[in-house]
Structures are given as structure tokens and as C-alpha cells.
Amino acid sequence: MSLDRVARERLVRALAGAVIEHADELTSLDQAIGDGDHGLNMKRGFEAVLAALPGLADKPLPEMLKAIGMTLVMKVGGASGPLVGTFFMELGKALPEQPSRADLVAATERAIEAVKARGRSEAGQKTLLDVLVPVHAILAGGGDAKAIAIEAVQAADRTTPMLAIRGRASFLGERSIGHMDPGSRSASLLISAAVETLEFEVNT
Amino acid sequence: MSLDRVARERLVRALAGAVIEHADELTSLDQAIGDGDHGLNMKRGFEAVLAALPGLADKPLPEMLKAIGMTLVMKVGGASGPLVGTFFMELGKALPEQPSRADLVAATERAIEAVKARGRSEAGQKTLLDVLVPVHAILAGGGDAKAIAIEAVQAADRTTPMLAIRGRASFLGERSIGHMDPGSRSASLLISAAVETLEFEVNT
Amino acid sequence: MKKLINSTDTVLEESLDGLAAAHADILLLGVERKFVRRRTLKPGKVALISGGGSGHEPLHAGFVGIGMLDAACPGQVFTSPTPDQMIEAAEAVDTGAGVLFIVKNYEGDVMNFTMAAEMAGREIVSVVTNDDVAVEKSTYTTGRRGVAGTLIVEKMVGAAAEKGMPLAALKALGDHVNRRTRSMGVALLPCTVPAAGRPNFTLTDNEMEMGVGIHGEPGRRRVPLASADDIAAEMLNAILGDLAPGKGSEVMLLVNGFGATPLIELYLMANSAKRILDGAGIAATRFLTGSYVTSLDMAGVSITVSVLDSQAKELWDAPVHTAALRWGI
Amino acid sequence: MKKLINSTDTVLEESLDGLAAAHADILLLGVERKFVRRRTLKPGKVALISGGGSGHEPLHAGFVGIGMLDAACPGQVFTSPTPDQMIEAAEAVDTGAGVLFIVKNYEGDVMNFTMAAEMAGREIVSVVTNDDVAVEKSTYTTGRRGVAGTLIVEKMVGAAAEKGMPLAALKALGDHVNRRTRSMGVALLPCTVPAAGRPNFTLTDNEMEMGVGIHGEPGRRRVPLASADDIAAEMLNAILGDLAPGKGSEVMLLVNGFGATPLIELYLMANSAKRILDGAGIAATRFLTGSYVTSLDMAGVSITVSVLDSQAKELWDAPVHTAALRWGI
Ligand SMILES: Nc1ncnc2c1ncn2[C@@H]1O[C@H](COP(=O)(O)OP(=O)(O)O)[C@@H](O)[C@H]1O
Numbered sequence A, B: 001m002s003l004d005r006v007a008r009e010r011l012v013r014a015l016a017g018a019v020i021e022h023a024d025e026l027t028s029l030d031q032a033i034g035d036g037d038h039g040l041n042m043k044r045g046f047e048a049v050l051a052a053l054p055g056l057a058d059k060p061l062p063e064m065l066k067a068i069g070m071t072l073v074m075k076v077g078g079a080s081g082p083l084v085g086t087f088f089m090e091l092g093k094a095l096p097e098q099p100s101r102a103d104l105v106a107a108t109e110r111a112i113e114a115v116k117a118r119g120r121s122e123a124g125q126k127t128l129l130d131v132l133v134p135v136h137a138i139l140a141g142g143g144d145a146k147a148i149a150i151e152a153v154q155a156a157d158r159t160t161p162m163l164a165i166r167g168r169a170s171f172l173g174e175r176s177i178g179h180m181d182p183g184s185r186s187a188s189l190l191i192s193a194a195v196e197t198l199e200f201e202v203n204t
Numbered sequence C, D: 001m002k003k004l005i006n007s008t009d010t011v012l013e014e015s016l017d018g019l020a021a022a023h024a025d026i027l028l029l030g031v032e033r034k035f036v037r038r039r040t041l042k043p044g045k046v047a048l049i050s051g052g053g054s055g056h057e058p059l060h061a062g063f064v065g066i067g068m069l070d071a072a073c074p075g076q077v078f079t080s081p082t083p084d085q086m087i088e089a090a091e092a093v094d095t096g097a098g099v100l101f102i103v104k105n106y107e108g109d110v111m112n113f114t115m116a117a118e119m120a121g122r123e124i125v126s127v128v129t130n131d132d133v134a135v136e137k138s139t140y141t142t143g144r145r146g147v148a149g150t151l152i153v154e155k156m157v158g159a160a161a162e163k164g165m166p167l168a169a170l171k172a173l174g175d176h177v178n179r180r181t182r183s184m185g186v187a188l189l190p191c192t193v194p195a196a197g198r199p200n201f202t203l204t205d206n207e208m209e210m211g212v213g214i215h216g217e218p219g220r221r222r223v224p225l226a227s228a229d230d231i232a233a234e235m236l237n238a239i240l241g242d243l244a245p246g247k248g249s250e251v252m253l254l255v256n257g258f259g260a261t262p263l264i265e266l267y268l269m270a271n272s273a274k275r276i277l278d279g280a281g282i283a284a285t286r287f288l289t290g291s292y293v294t295s296l297d298m299a300g301v302s303i304t305v306s307v308l309d310s311q312a313k314e315l316w317d318a319p320v321h322t323a324a325l326r327w328g329i
């Protein structure tokens, strides 16, 4: 896979757009079992990312991803800032400029491990890992863009009946059951936006 | 007019009962253009008066009225405490034990003057003086119990369109117009209760 | 009505007991809780006594202590205390140098304090505060209400009394500070008197009451909700128009919450007010930001400006140790 | 949403500017308002830095000053600050004796402070506060939240730092005070994040949320409105059950309003709590009553109990001069 400057900018805009468009929904989800800022946080971060365009897209893919990660870390705050920021930074560190699918699988795995370490968390705790981990499994198993996008949406849905063990929702105990995890929803939005853009790039 | 111990107790109970029964209404009136405590204040005062029964009724009429006045001054607080308290105290000071109608006219006049001095106020300012003064005129003009009671009710009603110049309602300026003055309503209730009881005494 | 209480009848008593327990080092309760007094009196010092209806906490009991009041008489909620309270407080804290009453200008308060002074049988002089510019002044009416500016009078007169100023001079000082102090308030949400159980007025989501006092009464006008800057501008316009401080004047700025207003908003209002004062060439060199003269659970704010001279600054800066204001000790 | 603001985007900036203007004698703002720092540093003293989401005023910026914090990093409302803020604050206030972070236990706060410590390139140690007993403890979860007890840790560690205690000992002291401090909170009315514009939850007139934190999140249970005594009893039961102070223990009692709770109710709660402690043979000898660790305009209260020893008393009583706590100076 090779992404030229235009494609990189398109990717960044798609990621940011997905989050910003759904900011209110993310905030509502966080109001139910958190502190009602997830949409605001992600929006602030991706607005800062957008503000770094077009310069950001001048960088090679790994550098661009690292810069996005650092921007998110320094602008988002809260739990999602370090986690989503770390994911992008580690992805950037692990990917070559023109990654193969195998590169993508390995780099995503490494980024997920970094998120686990940063959050001292695992899949099954009602966090964004409950989207990242199963989506990675589809990717690693050779699933196509469509399969990945579907899994992202379904994995986020599957957090609804879960009991939160990590994140603010864990303070609610049993009351966390029955609500979708906001971080899983934003992860799913980012993944869908990414695969759509990348599929478009690969197919054209 | 002569009031024996039983009649004096009946009078005190009637006065207190009138105020206590209408406490909520008085508070509502005070909420509209004051601070919403007039019913609570008057109720607290007259409950203390009731608590001083039956001993209170052992006293001769002038002493009893002075004691009621002092109790109100020391229990009611707010604007109504000193004013209604002063009214009773001065009435007690001015009345003989077995007052004639002329005595009642003169004593009421003196008590009204004392209220004016204490409140630095006059009739026409949307205060209890707008009940006391016209009712006194009926009494002085020879009106019977019924005429007095009717005037008390009508005088309180006539405060509704007035602009408040004294009392908390004056802070509202024009917005004080269109609401009955709470102190006028309580004065009217006390007067009605008094004349009813006294008429009953005189006729039996 | 949502309040942290046990019964509407005992709110005042229980709250006073909590205050006395929490500040037992400086405060004592009088018999039947008729007053809150300074634990250790200073012989030869004029005794300062204030009081008024409750519901304005920390005013006045929270200002009893070294360098401020000697006693405060708490009335029922929004109801002036009764004369026996002031008489007994005076009895308890007068060390022979005379007594000064500091009274907010409400007819109930003025009448009850006056009756107390008449009946107390000792030398008592009163300062009546009337800093609220929301009430238009007229010789025919009750005049202006005493609101948050009262705390500035209590602090400055308290500091002067602590230094040994005699009664007549304290009276003159109190009147002087009061004349140089003006306030105005706005309510975003009404308050509920516990015993009444319902608010005195209701406001829609887009309304506020401009020119309110501190008794849950409606203000002079109901207006659409405005920005902090616009609210500060309207208030300061009225205050400065009345005070007419010269360009280059030094002032104290008191931004006072009414009880349910969070500090983040009060500091924001302080910022709005300071910008306007700066623009008018007036230097705010003393600040107090917090909920000091409240109206139960009312949401809203008042702004007070007090013109400073070197004496006023010295008196404001002087040490104070009370439940609500403390520095230098 | 009824707030004294100009725009939801600028609430934090304007409020910080107001704070800095009102306390210019002791505070300075960092570049881009990334931190609030003590104006005059004390060379050789360990630098104490705290911070967290905004909306809890006066925590933490109101506790910057002599005898308490050297800097506070304000995040967006209810959002942990970002690592650059802590890095720049450390840069500004570290005089060479090392830096101690005091962090409330939320994953966001812990992760951002940890990243800052990793990236700052200087000696940084952290104390994490987790005093909220409403959250049941489990090794598998995030653990307990840091709430109002944090201010006690900041005060005591601040006093020790001011006296010259070295970094490792301060860390041990902070952990020790935290272990002896427990809190629990209840909400009567929810709060509204300015940028969200609507409350996180709604309550009917007869409901309250028991076991809430300070971020407008729902508590552990929604229960019928209860009396002050019953609320205090439930909270103290949980707190004392966990702390297990011996009979005859001395404690500090902090009754903390959440932002829209009037002082008259807080003192009433202090009275209820003290009666219960008295009954359990526990002596409350230090009190703090007021709104210190808030949740925007939430109505409600938390109770904190901290077990005292002679060192803790000395550190609590030591002079402090900050915007929100001041004595002895
Ligand atoms: N320890 C953790 N590990 C993984 N993800 C986490 C962890 N803590 C929180 N999250 C994720 O972060 C999301 C919340 O982000 P956000 O609301 O922006 O931060 P905060 O919780 O600090 O307000 C949660 O929905 C969850 O998916």
C-alpha cells in the first residue's frame, strides 16, 4: 500500500471528519456512564490535527502518524488523549513508508500492546480495546475492508451489555451495563473512516 | 364593655386562630411582592401567644394586651413584629379595664399613631396602615361590628392596585402594583376575628 | 425543595450548632442561640454587633471574631432577629466602651434594632448600610437595601475597633465606608425558604431577574439571560454612575455569589468586571471573590465596588480571624 | 443551561484570568494559561504540582501559594490536563530539589501525569490520591477516585515541603495521609458541563444520587431523598467502616459542598456528622466546611474524614496563603 500526499491528506480529513461529525453522539454516550466530555475531547484533538494540515500530509506516513499521535496527546487530555495518541504514535513508529498488509498487522498489534500498557487494561473491560482487539483479529485473519468495517461497528455494539472494569464507567459498577462504551464508538468511527479511505485508495 | 377571663381567652384564641389558619395564604401574598415569610412570622408569634395561655387570660385586659404585644415583638421579628407588637402594647397602655366605645376609639387611635411612628409611615403606602386607618374611621364614626368587618376586608382589597412606598414591596417599584399587601391581609384577619368575638360577647 | 436538612423547623438551630462546633476556637453560642459571640473579648474595645435574617451565610455569624464583629444575632430565615437577641448580645459583649450596631437597611431590621437600642439601657449607636443601587433612591420610600457592601463596612469598622477607635469615630467611619460602597445583584435562579417549601418566583431558561436583593424577592426587571460581560456592564454602569469615582480612583471589587453559583463563574465575572473598571481608568487593587452574602440557594451574583483611600486599605488589610474571612492571623 | 459566562469556549480562560487578577499578589499564569504558579518560589524546596480537569474550583489553582502547591495545571472542564502543561509547570517551578506530582486517581489524570513525568527529563515522583469509598475497591478495576481528601493531602504535604522535607519523605507522607483519609459524596441536583449544555443525568424532586464523584457522573445508587442525619450516617458508616479508626481517635472533618450548596446546609451537615462521630467516640478536632472540591453547579455534599496524629495536626495548622485557604499569614 502506498499513500501519496493527496491520499494522506484525504485520510487525515476522513478520520477527523468522522470524529467531529459524531462529537455530540460521543458526548451523549459519555454522559450516560462517564463525565460527558468524550466528544468534546476527541473533537478538540482532531481539530488540532486538521489545523496542522496541509503541512502534516507533507510528512511521510510514519512521521505523519507520529505527529498525529503527539498532537492528540497534547490536545485531548482525559483518558482518550494518551490512549488514542499512543495508538497513532506507535503505529507511526512501527510502519514503514509503504507498508504491506503484514506490516499493517504487525504495527497494529504493537500499537494495541502499547495502549494496553498505557491503560493497564485488556480487552473485555468495556474500553476501546474491545474494538481494537477484535478488529485486529479480522485484519490479521485476512478480512477485507468491508469485514473490518462491519466488525468495528459490531464490536462497539458488543460493549453495551458489558460491565466496565476500566475507565470512569467502572465507578458505576453494575450501572455501566446497558450502555455503549464511548471510546469504543469513537474507535469504531475512526476505523470505518480509515478503511473506507484506504479501500478507495487501493481500488483507484 | 367588659370581658371576663373566659371571654379574654376566647378573644386570644380567635386572634391566633385567624392568623395561624391563614398562614399559608399570608406567605403566598408575601412571596409575590416580599420575601415570603409573613405567614411564618405571624404564625410563630401567635403560637407563642397561645403557649402563654391560659395564664395570659388571667391578666386584666390592658395587661393582657401589653403581654401579647411584647410576645409578638420578641417572637415575630421582621417588620411585622415591631409593628403589630407595638399596636397591641399601645392598645394595652391606653385602654382601661372596662373600656367604653369612646375608650376603644381613643386607644386605637393612639396605637395607630405608635405604629406610624415606629414604621415612619402613613396610610396610602400599601401597608397594614391602609387597613388600620380606614377601619378606625368606621369605628370612630359609630359603625357596628358588621360594618367594621366589611371595611377591614375591603380595605385590604384596596391595597391591591396601590404602589408600595414602604416595606419590602417598595423595592419592586411598579411591580408592587396588582398584589394585595400581606400585612394588610393579616390586619384584616385579626380585626375580623376580634369584632366577631367581641360582638358575640356583647350580645350574650 | 431539595435541601440537606432534617426538618424545616430546625434548620437554623442545627446550622448554628455546626458553625459553633467547627469554629469553637473563636466562637461561642449565646443562650437559646440568640447570638453568636466572639469567644475572647477585648476589654476597652467598642463592641460591634450585627445581625439580620438568616439565609445569608456566612453573613453575619461568619464574620464574628478578631478584627470584625463581637456578636451576630441570627433571625429566622429572611426575618429580622428580635430585640431580645440584640439586647442579650449587647449584655454579653459590651466591655464598657459602648456598642455599635451594624444594620442592613430593611424596615424590619431597623425597627428591631431600634427597639433593642431603646430597651437595652446602655450606650448604643447604629450604622445602617444601604449599598444596593438597584433600588432607586427616593426620600419618600424605605430607601436602598443593605446588601453585600455590608461586609466591607463590618471588616473596616471591625479593624478600627480592634485598634481602639472610640464609638463616635467608628459610627462616622461606618457611615463613610457605606457612602463609598455600592452594589447590584442579578438572579439566574430563585431560592426556596425551607419553611415555605417553594420558590418565591420562577424563571424560564432564558430569563433572569436584574436588580434583586438577597431575600429571594423579585428584582426590578425580568430580562433575557445575558452574557457575563453584559451583566457586569449593566451593574457597573449603575454602580459607577452613582458612586462617581474619579478617574484613577482605587477601588475594592467584591464579586459575591448568592449561594448556588460556582466559583468558576465568580472568577469569570471578576474578570469581566475588572476589564470594565480598567477601561474606565479605575484601579481595582483589592479583590474578594466568593459567596459571602448569600440568599439561600439562589443562583446569581452581585458586584460591589468600594472606593478606597489609604485608611480604607489599611483597615481592609488588617488581620482578621473569623469563620469566613481570615488573614494575617 | 444558566451560567454567568460569555461563551462556552472561553469559560476556563476567563475564569483563570479573573483568578490571576484577584490574587496577583501570590499567583502568576503560565504561557497560554498552561499552569497557575506561585509567584515567589522558595529555592531548595521540593516543587509540588497538581492539576486535573477544571470545574472543581477552587481545587487546584486555589491551593497554589505559600505552604501548599507551587503550580496547578488546569485541564478543560472535567478533562485531565495534557502532559505539556505539567512539563512546562515543572520547568517553571522546579528549583532543583525535585518535583512531586499530586494526582487524583482517574485513569486520564494518571496517564497524562505519567506521560509528563516520562517526558520531562527531571526527577519527578507522584502521589496518587484515592479517598472515595463510594467506589468499591477491587484489584481488577481502576480503584477508587481521588476526591475532596486530595486537598488535605495537598495541605499537609505542602506544609512539610515548605519546612524543607525532601522528595522521598514527601512522597511517603502523601501516601500516608491519603491512606488515612476517606470521603463519600451525594448529589441532590446534577451539573452541566458548559460545552455540553445539558446535565449528565436528571433527578426528580424526591431522588438523589448516592456515591457520586466530582464529574457529574451518576453515583452508585439512585435513592429517595433522605434527611441530613441519614445521609451523614450512611456516608460515615462507609467511611469509618473502611478507615476503622480506633475509639478515641482524633480526626479532621471536611464537609465539602459541590458548588451549588449553600453554607447554611453545609454547617448543618457538619453538625449531623459531628454528632455521629461523637457517638462513635471519635473526636473531630479539626474542621473545614465550605465548597472546596466542587463539581460545577452540582448541588450536594461530600464528607471526608482524615485520621490525625500529632504530625498531621502540626502540618494542617501550619501557615498557608493561597486563594482558597489562608491562615497564619
Ligand atoms: N484504562 C483504559 N484502558 C483503555 N481504554 C480506556 C481506559 N480508560 C478509559 N478508556 C477509554 O476512554 C474512554 C473515555 O475517554 P474520555 O471520555 O475522553 O476520557 P475521560 O474518561 O478521562 O473523561 C472510555 O470510553 C474508554 O473507551
Ligand SMILES: Nc1ncnc2c1ncn2[C@@H]1O[C@H](COP(=O)(O)OP(=O)(O)O)[C@@H](O)[C@H]1O
Binding pocket: B030, B034, B035, B037, B038, B039, B041, B042, B077, B078, B079, B080, B081, B083, B118, B119, B120, B121, B126, B127, B128, B129, B166, B167, B168, B181, B182, B183, B184, C078, C079, C080, C107, C108, C109
Ligand atoms: N414601614 C412600615 N410601616 C407599616 N407597615 C409596614 C412597614 N413595613 C412593612 N410593613 C408591613 O409589614 C408587612 C410585612 O411583614 P413581614 O413579611 O412579616 O416582614 P418583612 O417585610 O420584614 O419580611 C407588609 O406587608 C406591610 O404591611
Ligand SMILES: [Mg+2]
Binding pocket: A030, A034, A035, A036, A037, A038, A078, A168
Ligand atoms: Mg469522559
Ligand SMILES: [Mg+2]
Binding pocket: B030, B034, B035, B036, B037, B038, B078, B168
Ligand atoms: Mg416578609
Ligand SMILES: [Mg+2]
Binding pocket: B035, B037, B078, B079, C053, C078, C079, C080, C108
Ligand atoms: Mg422577612
Ligand SMILES: [Mg+2]
Binding pocket: A035, A037, A078, A079, D053, D078, D079, D080, D108
Ligand atoms: Mg473527562
